[in-house]
Amino acid sequence: MLVSFVLTWQDIEENIDATLQSILDQSDNDCEIILIADKMLESNEQLSISRKYFWDIENIKIVINSSIQGASVCWNTAIDLADGEYIHFISQGDIINPNFISLLKKELAKYDNKEIDVLEYTTQLTGLSDKCIDTLLEKGKIYNLNNEYQPFAYLSTSLSNKLFKTNLLKEFGFKFRRFVRYDMLFAYKVLGQANSYLFLNINEPLEEMNLQKVQYSVFDLVNQWTHILNYFRRIGKFKPLKDYLNYAYYKTMIHIWLWNIKKFDNKLLIKKSANFAIRKFEDKREDFMKNNKAFLETEDERFKEIIKGFSSYMKNLLKLAK
Template sequence: MIVKISVIIPVYNVELYLKDCLDSVLNQSFRDIEVILVNDGSTDGSIDILNNYAKNDSRVRVINQENKGVSAARNTGLDLSNGEYILFVDSDDMLIENSLEHLYKQSCEKDTEVLLGHAYRYFSNEEKVDFFYNKAELDKFEVADGKTLYSKLMERNLFPPLVYLFFCKKDFLCKNRIRFKEGIIHEDELWCVMVICQANKTTCAPFYTYLYRCRDGSIMNSNNYKYRIDSMKTVVNELCLIADNMTSIEELECSGWIYIRVFWLMDQIRLLSRRTHCLESSLFESCRLLILRVYNSLTYKQQKLCLIYYKNIFKFTKV
């Protein structure tokens, strides 16, 4: 049965936070939804909670699979979804009241393929703070093609590589075969760029939609530095392929900002390498070769930024 919105929630061992998440979705004022809960091999009490919600609300579907990671769980949910629009939610986070109604209404009014929401960081004491960008600045943007919007956001250091802020038409995702890279973390860094850079009509929503729960023990707070480094290296390679394929004059600024994101990720690899006390010996050489290849095609501001990251990496390799 076709519905207006599919909310896809990967679930893995989050029994302490799961009810808050599900209640925030199911109690939305917008009712024409399906909630696809992909149990990614949980070993705690999460599955019992999921089954209980499915029993009491016909909009809820539970899908069980062996543990394959969040990217695979999201892909599973997308494959099984029936919604006109797609929103991914993490199972330890929450939607803000009336978010779905506002997102759907704005997307229909603007006829967007992708609409970017806003998020608060949400702490255990219930304090809320803006995530990492200036909402007032984002509210100024009009509907534009994705490459243009990406360039404007990156130029102002405002681009949110956060999958749960992307409210997307399912047809758009399917037509462009946009899926999550499986077997890695930091998958948002890749998926969000693929999404926005292929959209013809996109903009930012002038309201908050999401509460990101800050807690210990999440994937991004874990100390598995080698896994994070390997994942970032995969994302770097994939982003370079995307930028390399932007060959027209109109795409040069966008491709330049993707390269800047690549240099930023390389710098993040440097920082993680310091924590592991294990030097990524190829990092400096990879950075140097990329600069030699793309430097002349970058804008002046982009050139300044990439040189900052280059110097950071160079100093690190000399320590």
């Protein structure tokens, strides 16, 4: 079995059916579905829906929590249950390309069954943005993470456009932290122990990701970075990866995070976030521009513009808070 699709069911009324159907519509069904109901199903209607899923769908595993546990607990349960070669965490409301499995198989066949620990792919955003999550990495190249460090700089902030080798997750006991949004920490911990990484050379997006206002603290995305950097110090890999990790940290905070914050249209939040970014980066900007290997190598022209014109960029952002 190639893929274990993990889907957390948090609300009967919200587009669980569309997401689930997009998996069922696969042109190649070499997969399993792990569906976790993160709520007590008290009504007969809700129970009948869960029974329908269980009896009508082959290769499905259903877990019904006795109370709301949160996404982290659900994902951790799914890791224990997964039998697919790769595991993929899907957010409710996202839509999987009907050729996801067949395109994945076709691409992996090019590599003569080489072991690839982390896969990433192009994703189309919907909702608050219509951008594509793409990459500056060389598509179709298997990166040896022991001496090719670019993926540490360019890994996207989304969990939804990645496939993780299931055996690797189980071997190292990787788990998500409870109660806070630590999905990026999870991805980087896996990357820190992985040997190989590949951004799939598939032109069409393999998934539509529905970008909405987050239900958790918006600061969780940047607060993860203290834990990410400390993790690499603990495993003794920080020194060679320092520039690449710092590049990812500053790009996440200054570019991606602040871009997301603007979508909230909340003046107080914009002001707090902008001042947070200024405090964390302003004194380090000159050294980062002159000495950071990943920044000196990057082809991300927009990020370079932001860093070089940091003062003006932040002033324009703060104007939105007035």
